[in-house]
Amino acid sequence: MARTNIFEGDSFYAIFARETYKRLVSRKWITYADIMADHLGLSSPKELPCNVSDCEKYGELRKAFRDVVSSIVKEVGDGCIEEQGNNRNKSFRYKGENNNPLAAMINARVVKDLKKYWEFCQDSAGFFPDVWLEYYFADCQDLLSIKTRKKKGEQVISSSIDRHQTNIEYLPMLYESIKNQQVLSIDYKPYDEEMVTLIFHPHYLKEYNGRWHLLGYAEEPEPKEGVDLALDRIANKPREVYKREFVKAPERFYESFFKNRVGVSHHENCSPEEIHIRAHTLYIHRLMETKKLHESQETVLPFEEHEDGCYGEFTVYVEVNNEFIGRILQMGDGLEIVSPQNVRDLFRERVQKMAELYK
Known part of the structure; x- marks a missing residue:
């Protein structure tokens, strides 16, 4: 049976078809080996491990x-x-006038992919905070459809995370501020401290364990990158600050910022270390x-019987912050820190302080 669309699907055939077409419409000479090298992520057919036919x-x-x-x-x-x-090393080149001769077939695949994505949004609305849906689907028939499906209990994806955090309604505005590089004035009230007003350059939004954090560059009380503002501690709706040059985050800053952390928090003078569990x-x-x-987690000892009992062991290289401590204690007597001693x-x-509460 003839294929209705040679580009459709995730089969090797469809993947090769898309890669072949992309190469052909570039109007350069190509071979089977070129396509195979592209598919394998190689920079040249010379890097193929064997003849292309093998x-x-x-x-x-x-x-x-x-x-x-x-x-x-x-x-x-x-x-x-x-x-x-x-035949052994034949090459091909497209020289037609139409720069995209199979555009209809390509677009048909795109439309189908978009339809699948739309259906996913419909089904997974319960997974996202309501504020995202209200903001991005405002005045849209899709929002009514999503709400109707939710009311009928027809959604098939949801999350156990509590989505009703204080100030969750600020999420879309903060996201737009990051995208538009808009400086903000934020009234922030840490626990048991006086409220401060920060001139803040927002760079990053991160959710951990149901709690959202806004990270960025704060001008006061001293200029600092990587300042973490918990969403639920923002005292008032952030205000836009105009005619102020936006300070961008250093390249790949937040990639390294979170690299050795579980969650978000960081304690002063706390460095990552290898922890044996x-x-x-x-x-x-x-x-x-x-x-x-x-x-960074690596299993260093499979679970098996030893002279002193049955257990398995693994290591992580992280900072010892609140989130790491919480994850370990969550497992009760199922996990034990072996080293380092500190x-x-x-x-x-x-654990001793917790035990005192139950005496």
Whole structure:
């Protein structure tokens, strides 16, 4: 049966077809080896591990290449594809007048992908804070449709995270301020401290455990990058500050800023360190392997029987902040800090204080 759209789907055939078409309409000479190298993420066909004909899925590549060429010829006419070389190393070049001869087929795929995305938005509305939907779908028929489906209980994706945090309605405005590089005046009230008014250059929004944080550059009380403002501690709606040059974040700053942290918080003079953790039950060990504490986590000892009991062990390289402590204590007696000693002592003191509450 003939394919309705050679570009549609995620099969190797469709992937090769899209890569072949992209190469052909560039009007450069191409070979099967060029397409295979693109597919494998190589910079040149010379980097292929073997002859292209011996590469995995070469048969799918030949079918896709043939069908793309055939579709172009059918649309543009004979002579639009130039060939040179022998069958073993033949190359092809497109020379037709139409720069995008299969545009209708490409656009049909795009439209279908957009429809799938729209359906996802409809089904997953319960996953996002209501404020996002109200802001981006305002005065839109889609919002009514989403609400109707939610009322009927027809949504199939949701989240257990509490979405009713104080000041959650500021999220869209803060997002737009970051995108538009708009300086803000923010009244901020930390716990047990006086309210301060900050001239703030917003750079980044981060959610952790149901709580949103705005991070950026604060001019006062001293210029500082990476200042963390918890959304629920903002005292009033942020105000725009005009005629003030926006200070951008240094390149890749927040990538390194969060690299060695679980969550968001940071304690002064706290540096990351390798922490050795023991899991005392198979369930907890498997849970920690499937829901890692941090991207640096590595299993150093599989769960098995030892002379002093059954356990498994892993390491993480992180700062010891509130979120890390909370994640470990959440597992109760299923997890134990083995080293370093200073971190082990910290947890022992925490556990002893907790135990005192239940005497």
